[in-house]
Amino acid sequence: DGGITQSPKYLFRKEGQNVTLSCEQNLNHDAMYWYRQDPGQGLRLIYYSQIVNDFQKGDIAEGYSVSREKKESFPLTVTSAQKNPTAFYLCASSPGLIRLAGYNEQFFGPGTRLTVL
Amino acid sequence: AQSVTQLGSHVSVSEGALVLLRCNYSSSVPPYLFWYVQYPNQGLQLLLKYTSAATLVKGINGFEAEFKKSETSFHLTKPSAHMSDAAEYFCAVSDRGGSQGNLIFGKGTKLSVKP
Numbered sequence: 127d128g129g130i131t132q133s134p135k136y137l138f139r140k141e142g143q144n145v146t147l148s149c150e151q152n153l154n155h156d157a158m159y160w161y162r163q164d165p166g167q168g169l170r171l172i173y174y175s176q177i178v179n180d181f182q183k184g185d186i187a188e189g190y191s192v193s194r195e196k197k198e199s200f201p202l203t204v205t206s207a208q209k210n211p212t213a214f215y216l217c218a219s220s221p222g223l224i225r226l227a228g229y230n231e232q233f234f235g236p237g238t239r240l241t242v243l
Numbered sequence: 244a245q246s247v248t249q250l251g252s253h254v255s256v257s258e259g260a261l262v263l264l265r266c267n268y269s270s271s272v273p274p275y276l277f278w279y280v281q282y283p284n285q286g287l288q289l290l291l292k293y294t295s296a297a298t299l300v301k302g303i304n305g306f307e308a309e310f311k312k313s314e315t316s317f318h319l320t321k322p323s324a325h326m327s328d329a330a331e332y333f334c335a336v337s338d339r340g341g342s343q344g345n346l347i348f349g350k351g352t353k354l355s356v357k358p
Contacts, residue, residue, distance in 0.1 A: 130286075159345075166252060168333065168350040169287075184345075216286055230337055231277070232346055234286035
């Protein structure tokens with residue numbers, strides 16, 4: 127079954143800790159995305175990657191870092207510099223620019239809920 | 244710059260009643276438009292998309308949406324609400340390659356269905 131997996135489902139972080147959220151896809155998609163979701167604010171783009179070994183900042187990248195060493199994996203690290211990290215984090219993928227057939231439909235993982243203790 | 248406005252953060256309907264969730268967009272070029280649904284503590288699932296073929300788009304679970312260029316709208320409807328439709332709904336817009344096809348999401352509308 128093709129899809130996107132995120133782990134863990136729930137994550138607790140102490141003040142000052144870095145934590146890494148996992149995102150893996152087996153859809154053979156080129157592009158991957160990380161979003162942050164807070165109640166009443168919709169989805170805000172943190173980082174995105176159109177191709178392996180390349181990524182760009184989204185609207186709210188401060189306090190976050192990513193890597194894209196493999197096509198199927200796009201981990202997100204929430205650093206201690208992120209002052210208010212408690213949120214629901216969603217990973218998505220899409221076929222990407224290289225295969226862009228006119229539009230860029232995104233497919234979402236189940237999410238990780240991060241709570242700061 | 245593109246943007247999406249969803250009118251009403253909460254909508255409540257009775258089971259069997261019409262569902263109407265409003266979405267207006269702003270785009271300097273013909274857009275692609277999407278509706279996604281999110282159940283509690285889950286990811287987003289695509290309901291339907293407009294990609295300039297037909298202006299009336301049918302999606303899953305009996306939902307449909309009509310693209311109206313003159314009104315810059317893409318409202319989501321369902322003739323008869325079911326209890327299982329209770330969820331949060333997001334409208335999203337994508338340009339045609341200018342911003343690498345990234346989606347811009349509205350703030351969401353939470354739909355409640357009363358028995």
